[in-house]
Amino acid sequence: MAPPDQTPEMRGQPTRLTCPDCSGVLSLRVEGFKGYLTFACRVGHRYSVAELLIAKEEQLEYRLWSAVLALDEMNELLGDLAEKATGQGLSATAAQMQDRATQAAAAGQTIRGLIAANRAVQVGEEIHRLRAAGP
Amino acid sequence: MINAERIARDVICIGMSAGGVEAIMRLVALFPQDLPAAVAFVIHRSPLHESNLPSLLNRRSRLPVSEPVDGEPVARGRIYAAPRDQHMLVDDGLIRLCRGAKEHRTRPAIDPLFRSAAATCGRRVVGVLLSGAGDDGVAGLIAIKAAAGVSLVQDPAEARHPTMPRTAIAEDDVDAVLTIESLARAIRALAAGEPFEPPARSEQRPLPGRGSCPGREVS
Numbered sequence: 377m378a379p380p381d382q383t384p385e386m387r388g389q390p391t392r393l394t395c396p397d398c399s400g401v402l403s404l405r406v407e408g409f410k411g412y413l414t415f416a417c418r419v420g421h422r423y424s425v426a427e428l429l430i431a432k433e434e435q436l437e438y439r440l441w442s443a444v445l446a447l448d449e450m451n452e453l454l455g456d457l458a459e460k461a462t463g464q465g466l467s468a469t470a471a472q473m474q475d476r477a478t479q480a481a482a483a484g485q486t487i488r489g490l491i492a493a494n495r496a497v498q499v500g501e502e503i504h505r506l507r508a509a510g511p
Numbered sequence: 512m513i514n515a516e517r518i519a520r521d522v523i524c525i526g527m528s529a530g531g532v533e534a535i536m537r538l539v540a541l542f543p544q545d546l547p548a549a550v551a552f553v554i555h556r557s558p559l560h561e562s563n564l565p566s567l568l569n570r571r572s573r574l575p576v577s578e579p580v581d582g583e584p585v586a587r588g589r590i591y592a593a594p595r596d597q598h599m600l601v602d603d604g605l606i607r608l609c610r611g612a613k614e615h616r617t618r619p620a621i622d623p624l625f626r627s628a629a630a631t632c633g634r635r636v637v638g639v640l641l642s643g644a645g646d647d648g649v650a651g652l653i654a655i656k657a658a659a660g661v662s663l664v665q666d667p668a669e670a671r672h673p674t675m676p677r678t679a680i681a682e683d684d685v686d687a688v689l690t691i692e693s694l695a696r697a698i699r700a701l702a703a704g705e706p707f708e709p710p711a712r713s714e715q716r717p718l719p720g721r722g723s724c725p726g727r728e729v730s
Contacts, residue, residue: 407650410684421614427646
């Protein structure tokens with residue numbers, strides 16, 4: 377038996393936002409006569425406004441840590457290479473590499489600071505007064 | 512008055528999250544042995560662990576409780592619990608399980624059950640949201656209402672985690688806000704195609720969340 381189709385009909389207003397779970401385009405949908413706001417992507421991931429906020433916060437943190445990782449790795453790699461270059465008398469190359477390693481280490485610290493300073497909004501019940509229409 | 516039209520509402524779909532175990536334990540214990548309806552429920556759960564909830568419920572319920580297999584026919588007098596890591600849908604008289612896209616960041620989620628029941632069973636459906644945090648189930652209840660079904664929520668004052676019922680009240684035109692005991696009586700009446708008169712307002716405390724929807728009475 378074929379699996380049932382869970383894909384949403386593509387009604388709703390396409391946004392410029394992407395789905396945190398698959399990177400597809402998200403559409404904004406207005407449900408019911410009170411105007412409950414939900415987001416749905418092409419393959420069927422769905423979010424309330426609050427859930428999308430949480431997912432985007434997690435996505436942001438993941439990507440910031442990815443940047444920290446890239447910078448930490450660059451620092452380590454360049455540091456090792458600079459050491460080898462020094463040992464082999466390639467002093468100009470060694471100096472360049474050490475400069476870039478130091479830069480990467482500093483950038484990593486900056487982004488760690490950003491992660492530590494980020495504060496998600498506290499989602500309370502007032503979020504349900506948000507409507508599609510109005511200012 | 513709910514169901515003045517005397518339609519037999521024999522597909523009962525129930526959703527819950529945090530605090531839902533206690534709520535569903537109390538609710539199923541109040542279902543009569545001859546309940547002329549199929550009951551399907553989703554509780555948010557870990558995708559990794561089997562649950563002892565069906566066996567706990569079987570000790571209290573007069574109706575058999577089980578996690579269905581894909582393609583099992585929907586039968587009256589049975590209670591279906593959504594298995595781990597799959598959405599549970601009602602489709603053309605069958606229970607369908609699918610590992611589809613997560614909704615509300617969870618699977619099983621309540622909305623797919625409610626939406627599929629609304630699409631295939633229309634006004635035979637009663638949607639019920641019990642205790643829970645978060646927003647799953649609200650869009651599903653709206654879909655059930657749009658298909659001429661009935662939507663009921665647990666009284667937030669009674670629910671251990673009131674957010675889900677409160678959100679439903681704020682966002683949907685729910686037919687009644689009821690305690691577990693009244694929910695059991697309502698489900699019994701609706702399944703039998705009888706009207707149900709919600710208890711007098713005095714039983715119900717003020718409903719948080721109603722301030723955001725002027726002009727709507729929850730009766």
